[in-house]
Amino acid sequence: MGNEESTPIDDSVPSRTLSSRSIEGLAEHIKNGSAQRIVVMTGAGISTSAGIPDFRSPGTGLYANLARLNLPYAEAVFNISYFRENPEPFYTLAHELYPGKFRPTITHSFIYLLQKKGLLLKLFTQNIDCLEREAGVTDENIIEAHGSFARQSCIDCKLPYSADELKKHIDEKTIPRCHDCKGLVKPEIVFFGEALPPAFFQSRDLPGEADLAIVMGTSLTVQPFASLPMLVRESTPRVLINNDRAGDLGSRADDVLLLGDCDAGVRKLAAACGWLEELEELWKATAPKTADQIAKSDEPLKDKNEVLQDEIDQLTKEVDETLNLAKWHEATVRQELAARAEPAPSTKSNDQQTSLKTDEETESTSGLKEDASQPQNDSVDHLQDSEKPKM
């Protein structure tokens, strides 16, 4: 639906709502007060310049780490059945991606700027990284279509779990368990086989109420998210800030395409609105403290020996972490061996088939087969076709 080819609007067709189908026309629409209810839709492309590893691409450092844990296929890390049996790979990933390690991009700050100006009707994001929150966008303005690290709960009884406690587990690479039923706890990221958050479906009418839609950093390939821009009224201008054309953006009379890097596109749009300075200030505030600022706080600057000691501590910590991973791995292998020792059941559930696949993979290869995971990575963000909820 969202990914099908659409015919680009012919240059001779005049714009309807905008004075012109251009960044100037767009800026005019915003500055003259015609855009008071802006809907923003985002994807992974707005976070790549923050250094968020692309966990969908094989061959990244992240997958190399996951390969050590013998995943049957890369996406198993987001499969709820697999997670029930083997939560460790997901927690390895969570350790890498956990919020607080990355700085928001200027694109995230732009969304905050819209909120600050009272123009943001809603942000719909497919990202789980919480960077818009770190840029200042408040909870009530965000719909995280695929969930995020912002909340966590027991996968069985759904009892909420405290963020501090989860962070401690993720830092220490231990598995959090529900205080009530001892079920596994996970951040409320939507896994394969899980429904999208109710908030997504409850807010689906909002694009139809918008007077401007800004689509950024997404190829619009994952449903139902990919259909959101189509729910925007025909007379409402839409702008796409992305490396490539996406969805049906560019097919309507008031569609403006700013193709290229998200951060560059956002700066251009902000400049056209006369907001660039303000935007840069907001983004500057998201920077981690400089050595100067730290020195001004009461912590004294470290001497060479202390720095060296810190490095040793860090190395020790990394070795410890590797040992922890090894322990997980050992437990997994033991479990598999135990499973093999049992007589094979005559019928198998899906879960058992998943773990059987793990066994085969374990026997045939020491890690992840890149070839096997390639097609899946190309076609899907993180919801498989058969499991995509319908709009």
Ligand SMILES: [Zn+2]
């Ligand atoms: Zn529970």
